[in-house]
Amino acid sequence: MKPANQVIGRVLRSGISVLAAIIVGGATIGFAQESVSVRATLMTGGVPVDDPNAAAWSTAPPATFPMSPQVHWQNRIQEVTVKDVIVRALHDGKQVAVLVEYTDPTQDPDDAAALEFMVGDKKAHFAHGQPMLQVEGGPVNIWFWKNKTGKAVDMNAKGFGTLKAQEHQDVKAKGVYSNGTWKVVFSRELSTGHAEEDVQITPGQFINVAFAVWDGRKDGAGDLVEKGSQKAVSSWWYFRADAPPDYSGYMYAAIAAALALGFQFVLIRKLKKGQSA
Amino acid sequence: MGALGKPIILMVGMYAFLKFVLPNIPGSAPLPSSLIFLYLLLTASGIVIFETLSGESKDAFWGPIQRFLTGENIGGLQALRYGVFILFPLLVGWQTYGSTAVSDLPPTESRTIHPAPPGEYTGLSNPVPKTPENIMQGKGFYAAYCSPCHGGNFDGKGPAARGYIPAPANFADPTTIAMLQESYLFWRIKKGGIGLPIEGAPWKSAMPRWEVELPDEWIWKIIMGEYDGAHQSPRTWE
Numbered sequence: 084m085k086p087a088n089q090v091i092g093r094v095l096r097s098g099i100s101v102l103a104a105i106i107v108g109g110a111t112i113g114f115a116q117e118s119v120s121v122r123a124t125l126m127t128g129g130v131p132v133d134d135p136n137a138a139a140w141s142t143a144p145p146a147t148f149p150m151s152p153q154v155h156w157q158n159r160i161q162e163v164t165v166k167d168v169i170v171r172a173l174h175d176g177k178q179v180a181v182l183v184e185y186t187d188p189t190q191d192p193d194d195a196a197a198l199e200f201m202v203g204d205k206k207a208h209f210a211h212g213q214p215m216l217q218v219e220g221g222p223v224n225i226w227f228w229k230n231k232t233g234k235a236v237d238m239n240a241k242g243f244g245t246l247k248a249q250e251h252q253d254v255k256a257k258g259v260y261s262n263g264t265w266k267v268v269f270s271r272e273l274s275t276g277h278a279e280e281d282v283q284i285t286p287g288q289f290i291n292v293a294f295a296v297w298d299g300r301k302d303g304a305g306d307l308v309e310k311g312s313q314k315a316v317s318s319w320w321y322f323r324a325d326a327p328p329d330y331s332g333y334m335y336a337a338i339a340a341a342l343a344l345g346f347q348f349v350l351i352r353k354l355k356k357g358q359s360a
Numbered sequence: 361m362g363a364l365g366k367p368i369i370l371m372v373g374m375y376a377f378l379k380f381v382l383p384n385i386p387g388s389a390p391l392p393s394s395l396i397f398l399y400l401l402l403t404a405s406g407i408v409i410f411e412t413l414s415g416e417s418k419d420a421f422w423g424p425i426q427r428f429l430t431g432e433n434i435g436g437l438q439a440l441r442y443g444v445f446i447l448f449p450l451l452v453g454w455q456t457y458g459s460t461a462v463s464d465l466p467p468t469e470s471r472t473i474h475p476a477p478p479g480e481y482t483g484l485s486n487p488v489p490k491t492p493e494n495i496m497q498g499k500g501f502y503a504a505y506c507s508p509c510h511g512g513n514f515d516g517k518g519p520a521a522r523g524y525i526p527a528p529a530n531f532a533d534p535t536t537i538a539m540l541q542e543s544y545l546f547w548r549i550k551k552g553g554i555g556l557p558i559e560g561a562p563w564k565s566a567m568p569r570w571e572v573e574l575p576d577e578w579i580w581k582i583i584m585g586e587y588d589g590a591h592q593s594p595r596t597w598e
Contacts, residue, residue, distance in 0.1 A: 120466050151523030154508060155553065155566045157573070161508055161520060208554055208563040217478070217557045289466045291562070318525040318564045321466040332460045340453030347445055354430050 118146040120321035123172035135266035143171035150315040155210040160313035164298035180270040190260040192231040193299025200282035228256035287326030367407040472559040477547040484543035488580040498585025514590035531590035538592040
């Protein structure tokens with residue numbers, strides 16, 4: 084019987100290696116990821132809404148997004164100061180804070196930054212939710228911070244020229260400038276009572292976010308170079324607040340393993356019975 | 361040996377072919393592991409059907425497997441048998457865990473790059489005569505209005521392009537304007553990013569709606585300048 088045993092041995096060994104190769108091959112797919120989303124890390128204790136230099140920020144992975152001068156609509160601008168923004172986010176299940184960091188050689192009163200989100204289920208064009216010609220799009224929610232005022236304005240827009248501050252201001256912001264770098268923290272409750280106007284952040288779900296920055300420098304004539312629609316903008320990216328840890332996957336795995344074990348016993352019993360009969 | 365050896369060689373050979381040979385055939389690409397798994401499954405079921413066609417081949421095929429599983433007279437393979445019994449449930453558990461785990465990847469975007477234009481824009485022909493002067497003028501307009509994003513070399517690498525995803529079209533690439541008709545460009549330039557239909561979502565195109573700023577004649581001249589500058593010709597149906 085020896086040859087048969089060897090054959091079986093070979094069979095099983097190669098079978099297992101093929102299976103292992105498939106599993107390993109499958110597991111490596113889809114891990115190469117550039118910055119396409121901001122991940123708000125779940126933390127306990129208060130979110131550092133007032134402190135862009137808090138130690139807690141080091142637990143949030145940074146995501147870098149390229150910026151362009153706004154050219155979609157008049158008035159355009161051909162060149163802007165800020166080329167990239169680095170974004171981190173934290174949440175504690177109740178509040179969310181987004182830290183936007185970028186290089187700006189000078190601190191000016193008119194330095195400003197903004198976050199933009201889609202509101203509700205309707206898609207929106209990234210440029211202020213410009214109305215689409217063929218499809219009905221939705222509005223955007225804009226969180227705007229300006230150095231001069233030192234606070235945030237919670238706004239809505241559905242196209243250029245429609246920007247309007249909301250009646251209920253839910254967003255806070257705090258900017259700190261040092262060594263040629265702005266760090267601005269925007270914060271809000273994850274959800275508000277105004278789903279028509281405010282983005283609602285549900286942990287575990289991806290939403291769309293975009294960024295804008297104004298360098299408040301002045302030209303030789305004393306006029307602002309970047310103002311209004313003349314700003315640095317980003318495309319739409321994703322934002323997701325981490326869901327609380329979910330251990331149900333382990334439970335399902337245990338059930339599946341137990342079922343497989345049971346199947347083995349039944350199968351072998353059946354086979355043994357068949358042999359003896 | 362025959363009844364089990366051949367199927368094993370076949371399975372291993374098939375896997376090696378799908379994984380290492382097929383991706384290297386020109387025009388092919390690496391297969392996703394799910395597809396390889398499916399092909400191997402089909403191969404395996406084919407083998408089982410073939411081997412169980414006659415009673416004899418069936419016994420020769422199943423016999424050794426059955427003996428291994430029941431552990432009868434397999435001597436030194438007993439340890440391997442227990443190994444399989446322990447490993448199999450663990451593998452099933454692992455796979456189940458992997459398939460229930462929440463993905464960290466954002467939703468996939470299935471954007472149609474060149475969605476169909478509205479009916480009134482199909483088949484329009486360029487009303488501007490193709491003279492050197494008009495082409496030159498078109499290139500001038502292009503430099504003023506289009507080159508900040510689409511680039512002075514018509515390659516989509518203008519100074520304002522970096523933050524825009526999808527990147528501004530590279531007209532020198534044969535898969536952009538070379539496979540489109542002039543009427544299509546006329547529509548995209550006129551209506552811009554906000555003229556895209558639902559299948560053009562996510563709406564990230566920063567393309568301006570030039571109809572509010574430029575007369576049609578200028579747009580037709582820009583189209584001419586674009587094709588000439590990028591060394592491409594418009595697609596025609598002839």
